Amino acid sequence: MTKTKKKMAFGTIVLQLAILTGILFSIHNFLILPYLKKYSFYWEPWKIYTFHFITVTALIYFLRHRSKIKPDKVLNAFITLSLLKMIAAVLFLSPLFFYKTINPTATVFSFFIPYFLYLFFETSYAVKILNPTK
Incomplete structure (x- = not known):
């Protein structure tokens, strides 16, 4: 596969991620928030989805980079990057737990429901890297 095709493939993945982000944000912002x-x-929906988009894009970028350098270490990289993403999520949500005037339940749910959907997206991509079609 040429370098141009690999870049286009990464662009396609980012485009798919952007479409997923747009759909989830629209559902959250226009269908769910009016009822809540x-x-x-504490966090506005666009900040939550920006966080998810950036972390998943970075994770996919580093997985692709690792697959070019050491393809046999992609699983280790995925686990390490997933742990770093979890730490980043805790740091992202940490102000919420110290701010006592807001009930954190709604914000935590609005953060973690998309978190797990994005986790499914990045896991399916990692599986594609680990099991390439021949």
Whole structure:
């Protein structure tokens, strides 16, 4: 596979991720939030989805980079990067737990439901790297 095709493949993955982000953000912002007006959220939805988009894009970029250098170490890289992403998620949510005037339940749910959907996306991509079609 040429270098240009690999770049286009990464661009395709980022485009798929952007479409997923747009769909999830639209569902969250226009269908779910109007019914949850009684709750106050610490983070606005666009900040949550920006966080998810950036972390998943970075994870996929580093997985692709690792697969070019040491293809046999992709699984280790995926596990390490997933742990770093979990730490980043805890750091992202940490102000919420110290701010006592807001009930954190709604914000935590609005963060972790997309978190697991993005985790499914990145895991399916990691499986494609680990089991390439011949």
